[in-house]
Amino acid sequence: MPVQKELSDLEHGPVNAAGSVAMEKALPQTPMEGRKGEDHVLDFNVANFSTPKGKQILHDIAGRTVTGEFTALMGPSGAGKTTLMDCIALRQRSFEGAIHVDGRSPKSDYFTQTGYVHQKELFFSSLTSREHLVFHAINRLGGKYTKDQCMKRVDEVINEVELARCADTIIGGGEFALVKGLSGGERKRLSIGTELLSHPKIIFLDEPTSGLDSVMGELVTNLLAALATGKNGGPRRVIMCVIHTPSSRMWSHFSHVLLLATGGFMAYHGTREALFPYFKSLGYDVPPNYNPADFALEVVSAKPGAEVQGKTAVWIVENFAKRMEKFNRLPPETNHHTFTGVATSGGTGAGFLLQTKMNIWRAVTQSSRDKGTLYALVGMLLILGMVFGLLFLNQAHSSWRNLMGMMFALVVAVLILCSMNVALKFPVEWSIFMREYYTGANALGPYFIGRTIADIPFLALFLLLVIVPYWMSGLTASFASFIRYCFIFFLIINGSASTGYLASSFSADPVLGLAITPVIDTPMILFSGMLYERASVPLYLKWIQNISVVNYGFAALVINECNSLGDGPMRWLVLHFLQIDLGMFGACIGWLFGLALGYRFASFLVLKLRIRYSTSL
């Protein structure tokens, strides 16, 4: 094909804002078999993306892609490929520029009509592939489609991404998972299938072939090309994916290429076939027997110390910029995009009750199948309970110091174990939730209620820690007293878990959650009424006693035991030392309820604010 003809293919890259170039003219010459549904045009202009410290990462990048195109977003490491795709997908919403779909600024349904496949897949590891898809199908489509229709869609997707062989295999493979589960390629196809459920018209993928061998990588790119062109019988789509160095066979599946040069500049955007004639016209001819993708990357890479290469990259960028000048870019709408808090579970999304039911089902399935964690926790709690029991063996009624010491230490142990456990587990789930939230597959209320309800049996396990020493230490052998003791501890456990939720609600990083937990727990222990004269607490610090789960939990336990002690010197000593009144029992229970709910609600509010004001996913 003559070079000039190939070069003309470049022209439909960047276009004017109103989308005035007829779409038909811009359509690639790809096979049109299986063409169904509407065609769409995605225009993007990322004029400037800078880090919070002011370093500019992306410079004047604009272009257009349309239904049926499968675009490879390539460039040297650190050139800004992921950042650019995040801006176009509006998963990064703090940049100067504009995104238009079919000539209009996207609304909140942009998030439910586009799919985003992350480089690192995150799943509930104890679910099977089918169960995972069923959860997403019902939550994303259950508002408009019946359960049977959702199930049918799951089957279609399983076939579309060729997962039939492992549809009922446990996904496994979590960071610390004992179960291996799906292979890397299967996990990738499951991620792609998840996004296909709701028939997105645009799909973004971040390095879908990373970690796969070349055969598996080729299978994935072949699948994506079929999804873009509708070759597999489905509707045609816009597909854009960040890819590092595709093999020659993978490369051949792409219809278009967007090449970034070092520094975040646009070096090329147009058809794959026109790329090398274009480079040739600039004097850079791909050597024989060379992987074309490697050659393209080498030309636009500027490594420190390689000045000639650096100059080449700059020259190519400048050359392409000249071509861009003749196109009108989309005008930036505002200084920064403000698509914050726009994700919604509306549209075809299931209603509140159905989503809550699905969240409870998933959370219970996940915890009940995670047998390894369950057995380890039960074992650890029983051993710790035995240590308490042996230390305070038959001491409960023979030493008032031992009675108080045991109660206090048990409350503190429960506080630390429960809050840390939640603070460690929750952030990982939160990252999954955020991804689901942005695609309309979940909402905060249903997720939070589901999580809270599914937590109840799991948290009840922590009672094992306190039941063992109850009987070993010789606390009152009355059934009523024992039930009250368990009930008080159940409230303490829930209050402690709520503090873990609050601590971990500030960040998706478990390390930060674990760092914040002691900051909340320490004042609770300090202001428990055990370690100081209540009367000596300055007025301005007294309120901390009112938010201490340890304070009310410990007091309720002591009152419960003292009620059964009879009116002897021991009871007098304990109540006198702790400055506790027997009539406080009801109030302590009320406060424990309030604190468990209050901390949980506070964490809900923090999460809601994070969603509302987040500018990136």
Ligand SMILES: Nc1ncnc2c1ncn2[C@@H]1O[C@H](COP(=O)(O)OP(=O)(O)OP(=O)(O)O)[C@@H](O)[C@H]1O
């Ligand atoms: N929010 C941010 N704050 C600070 N730096 C950022 C931010 N976002 C991106 N960067 C920086 O922008 C540059 C481009 O990052 P990006 O992940 O987009 O590159 P990439 O081309 O996808 O790289 P790779 O191929 O290595 O994954 C990096 O130097 C990264 O550190």
